[in-house]
Amino acid sequence: MLIVLGRRLANVIPTLLAVVALVFLLFSVLPGSFISGMNEDGRSAMDPAVMERMRKEMGLDDPLLERFAKYVVNIAVGDLGTSFRTREPVTKMLSGRIWPSLKLVMAAMTFAILVGVTLGFLAALKPGGLLDTAAMVGAISGLSLSQFWFGLMLMYLFALKLQWLPSFGYGDGGLRNLILPAIALGVGPMALLARTTRAAVLDVLNADFVRTARSKGMSERRVVEWHVLRNALVLVITIVGLQFGSLMGQAVVVEKLFAWPGVGSLMVDSVFQRDMPTVQGCILMIVLFFLAINTLVDIAYVVIDPRIRYR
Amino acid sequence: MRKLIWLAAAAVAVLGAAAAEAQDTPRKGGSIRMTAPYAASFGSLDPHVTPRAQDDIVNKAIQRTLYNWNTSANKLELELAKSVSVSADGLTYTYKLRDDAFFHNGRKMTADDLIFSYTRIMDGSKGYPGARYVRLIKGAVDVEKGQAKEISGLKKIDDFTLEMTITDRVDPGYYFFAGTTAILPKEEVEKGNFASNPVGLGPFKFKEHIPGSRVTTERFDKFYKPGKPYLDKLEVLIMAEAAARDVAFRNKEIDTSILGPAQYVAYRADPQLSKGILEVAEMFTRAITMNHDSIKPFQDKRVRQAINYAIDANLIISRLVKDKAYRATSWLPPSSAAFDKTVKPYPFDPEKAKKLLAEAGYPNGFEFELTTSQNESWGLPIVEAVIPMLAKVGIKLKPKLVEVTVLTELAMKGDHQAYIGSNLTGPDSLATLRCYYSKTPRTACNYTGFKNPAFDKLLDDAAQEGDMAKRNELLKKANNLLYDEAPVWFFNYNKAVMAYQPWVHGLQANPTEITHQYPEEIWVDANSPAK
Numbered sequence: 001m002l003i004v005l006g007r008r009l010a011n012v013i014p015t016l017l018a019v020v021a022l023v024f025l026l027f028s029v030l031p032g033s034f035i036s037g038m039n040e041d042g043r044s045a046m047d048p049a050v051m052e053r054m055r056k057e058m059g060l061d062d063p064l065l066e067r068f069a070k071y072v073v074n075i076a077v078g079d080l081g082t083s084f085r086t087r088e089p090v091t092k093m094l095s096g097r098i099w100p101s102l103k104l105v106m107a108a109m110t111f112a113i114l115v116g117v118t119l120g121f122l123a124a125l126k127p128g129g130l131l132d133t134a135a136m137v138g139a140i141s142g143l144s145l146s147q148f149w150f151g152l153m154l155m156y157l158f159a160l161k162l163q164w165l166p167s168f169g170y171g172d173g174g175l176r177n178l179i180l181p182a183i184a185l186g187v188g189p190m191a192l193l194a195r196t197t198r199a200a201v202l203d204v205l206n207a208d209f210v211r212t213a214r215s216k217g218m219s220e221r222r223v224v225e226w227h228v229l230r231n232a233l234v235l236v237i238t239i240v241g242l243q244f245g246s247l248m249g250q251a252v253v254v255e256k257l258f259a260w261p262g263v264g265s266l267m268v269d270s271v272f273q274r275d276m277p278t279v280q281g282c283i284l285m286i287v288l289f290f291l292a293i294n295t296l297v298d299i300a301y302v303v304i305d306p307r308i309r310y311r
Numbered sequence: 312m313r314k315l316i317w318l319a320a321a322a323v324a325v326l327g328a329a330a331a332e333a334q335d336t337p338r339k340g341g342s343i344r345m346t347a348p349y350a351a352s353f354g355s356l357d358p359h360v361t362p363r364a365q366d367d368i369v370n371k372a373i374q375r376t377l378y379n380w381n382t383s384a385n386k387l388e389l390e391l392a393k394s395v396s397v398s399a400d401g402l403t404y405t406y407k408l409r410d411d412a413f414f415h416n417g418r419k420m421t422a423d424d425l426i427f428s429y430t431r432i433m434d435g436s437k438g439y440p441g442a443r444y445v446r447l448i449k450g451a452v453d454v455e456k457g458q459a460k461e462i463s464g465l466k467k468i469d470d471f472t473l474e475m476t477i478t479d480r481v482d483p484g485y486y487f488f489a490g491t492t493a494i495l496p497k498e499e500v501e502k503g504n505f506a507s508n509p510v511g512l513g514p515f516k517f518k519e520h521i522p523g524s525r526v527t528t529e530r531f532d533k534f535y536k537p538g539k540p541y542l543d544k545l546e547v548l549i550m551a552e553a554a555a556r557d558v559a560f561r562n563k564e565i566d567t568s569i570l571g572p573a574q575y576v577a578y579r580a581d582p583q584l585s586k587g588i589l590e591v592a593e594m595f596t597r598a599i600t601m602n603h604d605s606i607k608p609f610q611d612k613r614v615r616q617a618i619n620y621a622i623d624a625n626l627i628i629s630r631l632v633k634d635k636a637y638r639a640t641s642w643l644p645p646s647s648a649a650f651d652k653t654v655k656p657y658p659f660d661p662e663k664a665k666k667l668l669a670e671a672g673y674p675n676g677f678e679f680e681l682t683t684s685q686n687e688s689w690g691l692p693i694v695e696a697v698i699p700m701l702a703k704v705g706i707k708l709k710p711k712l713v714e715v716t717v718l719t720e721l722a723m724k725g726d727h728q729a730y731i732g733s734n735l736t737g738p739d740s741l742a743t744l745r746c747y748y749s750k751t752p753r754t755a756c757n758y759t760g761f762k763n764p765a766f767d768k769l770l771d772d773a774a775q776e777g778d779m780a781k782r783n784e785l786l787k788k789a790n791n792l793l794y795d796e797a798p799v800w801f802f803n804y805n806k807a808v809m810a811y812q813p814w815v816h817g818l819q820a821n822p823t824e825i826t827h828q829y830p831e832e833i834w835v836d837a838n839s840p841a842k
Contacts, residue, residue, distance in 0.1 A: 031713065036720035038362060038440070048723075048754040049446075049455075053438030085354040085361065088506060096522045155558045167559045169548060170524035256351050257552050261523030269351040269523075269551075274716060 008295045012288075019287050020072065020280060027276050028064050034084040034274040035060070058084055071280070080284070081277035083270075090281035093266065098285070100170065101262035104255070105247045107178050108186035112243065116190040117236060120197025125224070127202060135194055142191030147250075151184035151257045168259045181258040185251055189243035196239045200232040207231070234305050241297030245290035337834040342544035342841045343815065345828070348569040351551040352523045357506040358493040359432055362440035364824050367490040369526045369547050372830045373415075374493035374511035377406070377425065378484040379829065380738065382819035385646055387484035387738070391420065391494060391512065392473075401480045401777045402449075408471040413533040414496040415516040422473040426465050427497045430454060433462065441491030447483060449476040480777060485739035490827075514540040514831035524549060534831065541817075541834035546841075563840050566815050569826060570808040572633040572687060578810055589809040591820035592637050594644045594737025597689040599681065599697075599800035604760040605728040606679055613671040615797040619657040621664035621704045627696050628803055632688055636803035641794045642736060642744065644804045646822040648779075649740045649786035654794060657801070664704045676705025682730040684715040689733050689802065722758040730758075733805065738823055740786050741773060747793055761798040814839040 035051045055061050059070075074081060080090035119139070123132040158180060159167030171177035204210060205228060213223045252264035259265075267282035269275075301308045347353065347368050354361035358370045379390040389395060392406040412420040432441040433454040445451050449464030464476035477483055486492070499510040509517050514536070515528035525548045530540055550556045553571050560568040561584075570578060570588075578584040599618070601609040608614045628636050637645070640654045668676060681697075684690040694710045701708050713721065721727050736743045746756040748770050753760065766789055773785035794801065807825035811818055814836035821827050835841070
């Protein structure tokens with residue numbers, strides 16, 4: 001297990017370096033800078049002398065390589081730089097966003113797993129049945145929905161029409177505000193999980209060992225619980241891991257729509273305003289999250305299926 | 312039964328009367344939930360750091376500047392001073408400061424706080440955006456360059472008297488009403504975490520900031536305007552997504568919202584929502600800025616006029632902008648004192664345009680590249696409507712799409728033949744018109760490269776003129792001359808539209824930026840659902 005973790009960690013560093021380099025490069029060819037962006041709507045007139053000073057202060061005039069080297073050295077000691085627009089450390093800005101982001105992602109994933117796996121499982125038990133058809137139609141629609149549109153519809157139905165939940169915002173950070181954005185974000189992975197679970201369970205149901213179990217007189221309930229579920233879980237966990245890991249990055253649209261203060265909305269805002277240190281910080285955060293979840297998934301494999309070994 | 316009905320009717324009448332009364336006299340208490348629509352977060356709550364309109368929504372509640380914009384009188388007025396006297400040469404201003412203004416930490420404001428704040432803004436190592444205004448004070452540049460520690464033009468006479476010497480004969484109100492010149496308490500700034508814990512002189516004190524979500528403020532009891540603010544609590548909720556804002560507003564979760572063209576149509580058509588619409592001609596002029604140095608045709612006044620004749624601006628405003636704009640009849644906006652109400656817009660007259668083009672030596676037209684953003688009110692959709700109109704008079708237009716962020720950079724570099732954009736054109740009319748002064752460099756807003764000796768002379772005279780009424784007359788002439796010279800295609804002035812709930816009162820139609828409300832004037836009825 002330790003070796004797995006060690007190898008993972010060794011992989012993380014070059015991955016991060018590559019990400020940082022790529023973002024640096026992309027931003028250097030992207031037209032527009034933070035300073036010209038301050039005047040984006042003609043509302044905030046700037047004068048050339050101040051712009052000059054800001055460029056200097058932010059080191060925008062330094063050569064790309066020099067900036068990159070500095071940045072990498074600083075990251076090594078945990079310093080993500082200073083945001084252009086707030087002039088505060090990026091680590092501080094990120095720290096305020098991580099918890100809301102995690103909450104949203106975890107709530108969305110919980111919704112996706114509970115609904116998706118259950119639906120997929122039930123659908124597989126009676127393939128071609130009414131529930132199966134309904135669940136798969138639902139899953140395909142769920143996969144093809146636009147988060148933005150679906151989120152708006154949720155707002156419209158549950159906030160405006162039914163008055164059950166607030167339509168937007170963070171509130172006190174409690175469940176009431178979390179439900180709608182979590183569903184909007186979770187519906188995609190939910191649909192995918194439903195389909196994957198169904199396929200995996202069907203696959204296992206036809207396996208030899210299930211037939212053996214049945215033929216030796218095991219009750220159907222025990223067969224499903226003991227043999228089918230456990231074996232189907234390996235594939236399901238893989239999808240859960242992949243979806244979970246990338247969800248933080250996917251949350252951008254939902255976060256902006258529901259005014260949810262997560263990493264995604266911070267990143268989009270920072271891209272528009274060319275606040276490069278913050279964008280870098282957000283991307284690093286999202287990548288780290290992805291890698292962390294995948295490591296957890298690798299560990300989960302071993303726990304669920306002792307046959308899997310890492311060498 | 313009948314008795315009961317009578318009783319109920321009487322009760323309704325009494326309640327109705329009470330409600331009617333409530334409409335007239337401001338009610339104390341309650342809270343308001345305003346929205347910040349321009350981005351998904353605030354830049355900073357340190358007002359010196361950020362020039363963004365979004366951030367100033369909160370700053371208007373927490374912070375105060377030496378001057379403010381009085382919307383009902385449509386002019387600047389003193390905010391942190393009770394009176395001011397001006398020397399004969401118009402360069403030395405002696406302010407009698409308020410002796411009743413307290414910071415939220417309980418300390419009284421004195422002249423030292425103004426000196427500290429202005430000196431901080433001039434810190435050359437920081438590049439604070441407000442430096443462009445404070446630079447007006449004599450000696451401020453020396454501080455910026457690191458050659459002096461103190462601004463020589465600022466002199467404390469006593470705790471509540473400040474003498475300010477400026478370098479130009481202008482009204483300093485235009486400079487010191489900007490949010491980036493707010494007066495901050497030194498002891499709080501020096502603690503080092505001011506942006507997380509802002510302290511100011513405003514009617515509301517900071518309570519909580521959830522980055523990316525909202526700022527909450529509470530009434531400050533020692534605010535210097537007696538009886539104000541009325542509200543106990545003011546929240547500014549970040550809502551960058553117009554569609555979500557619409558749902559939240561209809562669901563009564565927010566008290567104010569900013570409307571785009573599509574929503575403006577929907578709200579006006581709704582019998583209930585249409586009662587709560589605040590409109591104002593903001594000080595933004597939308598235009599196609601032609602770069603006269605780029606291609607030869609633009610150097611000819613007749614060509615530029617032809618473009619103004621050839622485009623049916625009224626049609627575009629009504630069909631595409633959904634009447635959420637006012638036709639521009641000059642560079643300066645209607646709220647400017649130098650605006651001439653008698654000027655008629657260029658009529659839509661393609662024949663005249665063709666004639667002018669032929670006279671200028673372009674009977675077969677010419678071709679130019681127009682840089683544009685995606686903006687729905689002054690971007691690609693407008694350009695798409697303009698293309699066929701100009702094609703009819705022989706002018707071929709090639710659109711080039713860029714991000715909004717890039718427009719300014721491009722304009723400063725002169726890397727364009729023409730671009731369409733929104734321009735801040737107030738409230739300082741002299742400074743606004745200087746963008747067409749031949750000696751103004753391109754980097755400092757002369758994006759056309761316009762050169763006209765008569766115009767320069769008018770501006771020089773206006774700058775020399777100490778009498779503001781006479782100065783405005785000169786500026787009016789300059790503004791009219793500019794309209795005739797047509798260095799740009801004059802499109803429209805933004806009509807900013809704010810929707811508000813029926814229980815909200817005291818909102819101001821601020822032409823400098825509609826979201827910038829002086830919140831001490833706002834009050835809400837008892838039936839407001841906000842807690």
